[in-house]
Amino acid sequence: MTELTEATDTTDATAAVTAATDRRGELLALPLLMLSAASTLVDAIQAGVEARGFVGVRPAHGFAFVRIAGDGATIAEIGEHLGVTKQAASQLVDELLRRGYVVSSRHPRDARAKLVTLTEQGRAVTRAADDAAIEAAQEWVAVLGEERVRELIADLSRVVRAGKLRPLW
Amino acid sequence: MTELTEATDTTDATAAVTAATDRRGELLALPLLMLSAASTLVDAIQAGVEARGFVGVRPAHGFAFVRIAGDGATIAEIGEHLGVTKQAASQLVDELLRRGYVVSSRHPRDARAKLVTLTEQGRAVTRAADDAAIEAAQEWVAVLGEERVRELIADLSRVVRAGKLRPLW
DNA sequence: ACTAAATAGTCAAGCAGACTGTCTATTCTG
């Protein structure tokens, strides 16, 4: 986690003897690049959502939407998804409630729980976030081409086990 | 930013007519995967650094080290690098100072500025973070193989413009 | 050269998002 600049000259890495140390530096570039890419992505999505007229929507909201979309989710489930306590999730849902992005109704088969679902407004934000995300992805296509992006997606799919989506937005 | 599960069936995307909508869903998977991968990476590095005996080192510290390493950096530069105010950067440097990871001396050509540099202890943490990052990257190699990882790095290098390294650790 | 604007850093106060701890209501387990 020291050098970012040498990420470009990965082409002629044909040396075999000194490959061990070279490989280290090369490998070190991967996390750095991933993190940087994710950060850029987050910024782009954030900006895109805002540009579409939704102010004050934070990354954590977007990640919550991901979990809520579909059949809805309970507060504990949202908390689990985001990797925060249920108290934090509760606060977050409260805010989404106030902003009109979600509604909470009594859970069909658990009287303790609340089922949080998206409102039309909530779906609108979700669409905006999706659009922004796709827009960002299309820039990647523009640079790398469809084939490489397809491979990229395939590779990432193999590596990523459905982990938490931390608020790194 | 709705579906994550369909990221696996990217293989037979040969349909031409309905390709427009399909491509959307496919593209949407990319940011999601990237974000998830980055999140996992951050957790892994964090855990790795801790496992090597450095407790209480946060992601933001690691990103600060990246900037400080080499010729050192001023507080404003560190803030810029992290995407926070210089006040926040100042607080962060204060903490690193207290923990003995950095020292600050007067800047050689600007009496207003302080030059923050790593101590031996700071370099030790940096090495630990590097090792943890490489370890995480090697898991990727184990899954994808060296060739794919090399391509991955090459692709990411082309897409990532040296942006901020936000505290998404 | 000299003033005016910009910049590096600090101090102080406030805020927002997260945490722990505690509680009630409901459900699951044996």
Place this chain on the structure above:
DNA sequence: CAGAATAGACAGTCTGCTTGACTATTTAGT
């Protein structure tokens, strides 16, 4: 059917970050 586990809310607190105001130094304009 009793006891443990779980969903959620309420209260209090902590921490990392922000804005605002200020000093010291450097850079730019005339």
